Amino acid sequence: MELFERPQGGERALLVHLSIRQLDELxxxxxxxxxxxxxxxxxxxxxxxxxxxxxxxxxxAGKADEIAQRVQLEQIDLVMFDHTLTPAQERNLERLFQxxxxxxxxxxxxxxxxxxxxxxxxxxxxxxxLEHLSSRLVRGWTHLERQKGGIGLRGPGETQLExxxxxxxxxxxxxxxxxxxxxxxxxxxxAARQKAAIPTVSLVGYTNAGKSTLFNRLANSDxxxxxxxxxxxDPTLRRLDWAGLGRLVLADTVGFVRHLPHALxxxxxxxxxxxxxxxxxxxxxxxxxxxxxEQIEAVEAVLKEIxxxxxxxxxxxxxxxxxxxxxxxxAAPSQPDRVYVSAHQGLxxxxxxxxxxxxxxGNIHHYDVCLPPQAGxxxxxxxxxxxxxxEEILDNGNCQLHIRLAKDRLSQLLAQAHLRVDDVLPPEQAxxxxxxxxxxxxxxxxxxSADVPTEEPLGWWESAETPRS
Numbered sequence: 175m176e177l178f179e180r181p182q183g184g185e186r187a188l189l190v191h192l193s194i195r196q197l198d199e200l201x202x203x204x205x206x207x208x209x210x211x212x213x214x215x216x217x218x219x220x221x222x223x224x225x226x227x228x229x230x231x232x233x234x235a236g237k238a239d240e241i242a243q244r245v246q247l248e249q250i251d252l253v254m255f256d257h258t259l260t261p262a263q264e265r266n267l268e269r270l271f272q273x274x275x276x277x278x279x280x281x282x283x284x285x286x287x288x289x290x291x292x293x294x295x296x297x298x299x300x301x302x303x304l305e306h307l308s309s310r311l312v313r314g315w316t317h318l319e320r321q322k323g324g325i326g327l328r329g330p331g332e333t334q335l336e337x338x339x340x341x342x343x344x345x346x347x348x349x350x351x352x353x354x355x356x357x358x359x360x361x362x363x364x365a366a367r368q369k370a371a372i373p374t375v376s377l378v379g380y381t382n383a384g385k386s387t388l389f390n391r392l393a394n395s396d397x398x399x400x401x402x403x404x405x406x407x408d409p410t411l412r413r414l415d416w417a418g419l420g421r422l423v424l425a426d427t428v429g430f431v432r433h434l435p436h437a438l439x440x441x442x443x444x445x446x447x448x449x450x451x452x453x454x455x456x457x458x459x460x461x462x463x464x465x466x467x468e469q470i471e472a473v474e475a476v477l478k479e480i481x482x483x484x485x486x487x488x489x490x491x492x493x494x495x496x497x498x499x500x501x502x503x504x505a506a507p508s509q510p511d512r513v514y515v516s517a518h519q520g521l522x523x524x525x526x527x528x529x530x531x532x533x534x535x536g537n538i539h540h541y542d543v544c545l546p547p548q549a550g551x552x553x554x555x556x557x558x559x560x561x562x563x564x565e566e567i568l569d570n571g572n573c574q575l576h577i578r579l580a581k582d583r584l585s586q587l588l589a590q591a592h593l594r595v596d597d598v599l600p601p602e603q604a605x606x607x608x609x610x611x612x613x614x615x616x617x618x619x620x621x622x623s624a625d626v627p628t629e630e631p632l633g634w635w636e637s638a639e640t641p642r643s
Contacts, residue, residue, distance in 0.1 A: 378477070379430070380429060490513070
């Protein structure tokens with residue numbers, strides 16, 4: 175039996191990109207950025223085209239010999255394919271090249287392994303790696319058999335390959351159980367936030383679109399951000415006070431990429447659940463990218479795959495590179511559709527905050543609120559929301575506040591303070607809060623018949639048998 179040990183070590187990489195007519199076209203530049211993010215030293219790039227992949231080597235025999243000669247000539251340690259290889263194709267290529275062969279899935283998994291920092295992220299990466307490795311458990315010593323000693327126990331035992339598969343299945347089971355506990359913990363946290371009526375806003379988007387930079391701007395945080403693919407892997411949550419909205423939770427999630435393997439989507443489902451349970455998604459888009467539309471389609475495809483139905487606000491980032499002006503565009507009145515910002519320079523962030531408030535609460539208006547002296551708690555709440563533009567003290571002791579707030583939010587605050595809209599707002603502003611009466615509710619449509627004597631309704635403390643004084 176031919177023995178084969180997989181080569182180890184080395185980061186001198188040769189990239190292979192083929193244009194397969196039967197497969198979706200991939201971006202060569204994105205493939206190069208993935209290799210750089212993994213820490214590879216790129217020596218060269220080999221391109222080609224085929225009608226369909228070869229069953230044995232994925233590439234043709236001539237192209238395989240060309241790659242083998244290049245590997246031997248330039249002492250290549252690693253050959254990366256911008257495609258998903260079968261286990262048999264990967265083993266055949268490694269025998270031919272006498273060096274490591276990594277496909278697109280293995281490359282992304284390697285990047286994920288480098289980026290994982292939290293306990294949850296490490297569990298997810300290990301699970302994805304083991305599931306990817308499960309079909310590639312072939313080594314030169316798998317023919318060996320283990321024998322047990324003692325009477326009645328001698329004979330062919332468990333092969334090393336069978337042992338590896340058994341241990342792998344056991345480890346995968348353990349990881350899934352731990353990730354299930356993580357999901358339960360996250361679900362409890364989300365339930366607590368929903369009970370406290372704290373909205374959650376999640377940042378999603380293509381990798382390297384600027385999500386972490388925008389997250390740091392909005393949350394005044396220091397999450398790691400770099401100009402590289404998959405700089406952020408672990409979900410990061412921050413609780414912050416948003417002007418006009420109050421307290422909310424902002425979540426930064428892992429970036430998406432085109433042709434993300436289904437195994438990775440399943441492994442990172444616990445992370446992606448933060449998008450499913452959010453109240454609003456901010457789809458961060460790299461407006462300077464030449465592949466902008468393809469990246470948008472890739473993100474929308476992943477969101478559709480995980481069954482996401484959360485409202486989405488598109489945020490076109492990096493306008494400092496495109497020369498566009500910060501602006502908010504509405505699909506309909508009081509329905510923001512997209513916002514153009516620059517997270518790096520802080521342009522258009524106020525427009526983004528207004529758009530988020532409108533998406534969560536409705537359109538924002540200016541109101542003149544006249545509060546009595548005993549409504550000091552409501553006054554403090556308005557200042558905490560950072561919606562007070564000007565304050566005046568009237569001669570009668572009342573406090574006149576000029577605020578900028580959503581209608582539903584103001585109605586909620588007044589109800590909590592047990593104040594009537596007509597008592598604190600001018601008639602022209604209070605009219606917008608009144609419910610439109612139906613025809614039968616109009617004063618000229620009496621409900622009680624004229625021949626029936628009218629009496630005042632009984633209070634809850636009275637009964638029909640108790641005569642009135």
